[in-house]
Amino acid sequence: MPEAGDGPRRAGAPRRRGAVLEEAILQAAAEVLRESGVAGLTMDEVARRAGTNKNAIYRRWPNRVALGVAAYRRLAAEEITVPDTGSLREDALELLRRANSTWSSPYGEILRGLIAAAGGTPELLTELRAPAADGDTYEAAWTAVLGRAVARGEAGPGAPHPRVASAPVALLRNEYMTRGVPVVPDAVLIEIVDEIFLPLVHGRSGG
Known part of the structure; x- marks a missing residue:
């Protein structure tokens, strides 16, 4: 069953869910951190870049700081x-x-x-x-x-x-x-x- 909460998508594009959607969210959050720092990390901006909505993010991370920590660990795992x-x-x-x-x-x-x-x-x-x-x-x-x-x-x-x-x-x-x-x-x-x-x-x- 498709994951609820995925945002608008291009016609014919497959609906993302599970790990694929989570990866897109983390990638978007990491990009925001690199460009704008912690102050610029907002759920709205991450949702926009990930092509999803805030509900899909909040189901995984309760707030922007928790999301930021997860995204930073992704950046640091070099x-x-x-x-x-x-x-x-x-x-x-x-x-x-x-x-x-x-x-x-x-x-x-x-x-x-x-x-x-x-x-x-x-x-x-x-x-x-x-x-x-x-x-x-x-x-x-x-x-x-x-x-x-x-x-x-x-x-x-x-x-x-x-x-x-x-x-x-x-x-x-x-x-x-x-x-x-x-x-x-x-x-x-x-x-x-x-x-x-x-x-x-x-x-x-x-x-």
Whole structure:
């Protein structure tokens, strides 16, 4: 049975439903985020671009922020290459510099806007910080870097802990959210790695 709520369509065009319609909505929302940011994300504009109506969107996402979070996760689910310099410190700095570059880009502005708009909605904040569906995220990359360090004998078997893997990016995020800087200086990234991350790793050297 066709999905109710699909908007006007060209004569002879098949009616979209299920995953096909959802994909069109997410694509439209991602386009709006890229062009206009969180402030420009409205259900009306997404419905217009997706060729559907607001009812079809509201059945899937209760509000524009929830839709924005889903669309951002789509944008963020790009392949992340894991560095392999042969040194845990250099791998960590490379990953943190990449994250810093992303956060200082328009994508970072979108993410900060979504975090602010989510406000006191814990499930949306959790979704923003959770790994993307393909599992190829910064946290997965940090875990891989730690695993390689263990294999080289540079870290103990207890080092690849989720809390340890997430700490550097969490601290970087805190710099943006609490200080409001357009980009975090490289000296701060080095401090995060040398003064916090590496001591955490070495502190778990006993497993």
